[in-house]
Amino acid sequence: MPHVNTKFDRPDPALVERLSEYSSATIHEAQGRLGALSSTIKPVDDAMSLCGPAFTVRCAPRDNIMLQVAIAYARPGDVIVVSAGEYAEAGSFGDVLANACVAKGLGGLITDTGVRDTRELRELGFPVFSLSVSIKGTVKETVGPMAEPVMIGGEIVRPGDVVRGDADGVVVVRREDLGEAVRRSQERVDAEAGYIAAYRAGKSVIEVSGLAAVLEAKGLLIDE
Ligand SMILES: O=C([O-])CC(=O)C(=O)O
Numbered sequence: 511m512p513h514v515n516t517k518f519d520r521p522d523p524a525l526v527e528r529l530s531e532y533s534s535a536t537i538h539e540a541q542g543r544l545g546a547l548s549s550t551i552k553p554v555d556d557a558m559s560l561c562g563p564a565f566t567v568r569c570a571p572r573d574n575i576m577l578q579v580a581i582a583y584a585r586p587g588d589v590i591v592v593s594a595g596e597y598a599e600a601g602s603f604g605d606v607l608a609n610a611c612v613a614k615g616l617g618g619l620i621t622d623t624g625v626r627d628t629r630e631l632r633e634l635g636f637p638v639f640s641l642s643v644s645i646k647g648t649v650k651e652t653v654g655p656m657a658e659p660v661m662i663g664g665e666i667v668r669p670g671d672v673v674r675g676d677a678d679g680v681v682v683v684r685r686e687d688l689g690e691a692v693r694r695s696q697e698r699v700d701a702e703a704g705y706i707a708a709y710r711a712g713k714s715v716i717e718v719s720g721l722a723a724v725l726e727a728k729g730l731l732i733d734e
Pocket residue numbers: 574601602603604605606607608626627648
C-alpha cells in the first residue's frame with residue numbers, strides 16, 4: 511500500500527504575515543530574481559491574494575482525488591499547491607471544493623491545471639491561482655504523493671515553503687530564507703519609494719537609475 515505523508519515543518523506565522531505585506535514582484539526581486547512561478551499561473555480574479563505555507567500535492571492530469579485528500583489534511587492557513595502535469599484541459603477545482611477549503615480556514619490554492627465555477631469562486635473570495643479555466647470534469651482514481659516537493663510553474667515547491675500570490679503572479683520563498691526575504695523586500699520597497707519621490711521631484715530616469723555610466727560604457731550616444 512502506498513504511504514502518504516501529511517507532516518512537515520511550517521514557517522513562523524509572524525514572518526508569513528510580514529511577507530504578505532510585499533508584492534510577488536517585490537519578493538522575487540528581493541530574492542535576487544528567484545522563485546517566480548511561470549507567468550501562465552494567474553489568479554481567477556485580480557483582487558485575489560494569498561500568502562501561506564505550501565501544502566503540496568501531486569495529481570495525475572484530469573484526476574483530482576489527491577487534491578481532495580490534501581484539502582482533508584491541510585491545516586488552517588495552508589495554501590494547497592497542486593502539481594498536475596501542466597494540463598490545461600481539466601476543471602479540477604471549483605466552488606464545491608472551495609467551500610470545503612473555506613470551512614477549514616485554508617489560505618488558497620495554486621495549481622498548474624484548470625479550475626471552473628469561476629463566478630462562484632470570485633463571489634466566495636477564496637484565492638485560486640490556476641493555469642486555465644476549463645469546464646471539463648476530473649476522475650478520482652490515481653493516488654500519489656502529498657507533502658513532498660513538487661514541480662509547478664517551472665519551480666520546485668517544498669512543503670512548508672511560503673507561496674505568495676497576487677494579481678501579478680506567484681513567487682515561492684524557501685522556508686529557511688523567509689526572514690531574509692522579508693528584510694530584503696522592505697529594503698526594496700524603501701528604495702523604490704525613493705525613486706518615486708525623485709521622479710515626482712522632476713529627476714530624470716537616467717539619473718535616478720544611475721544609467722549614465724552604463725550607457726557610456728556601451729558607447730551609446732544620444733542626440734538631444
Ligand atoms: O467537483 C469537482 O471535482 C470540481 C468542481 O467543479 C467543484 O469543486 O465545484
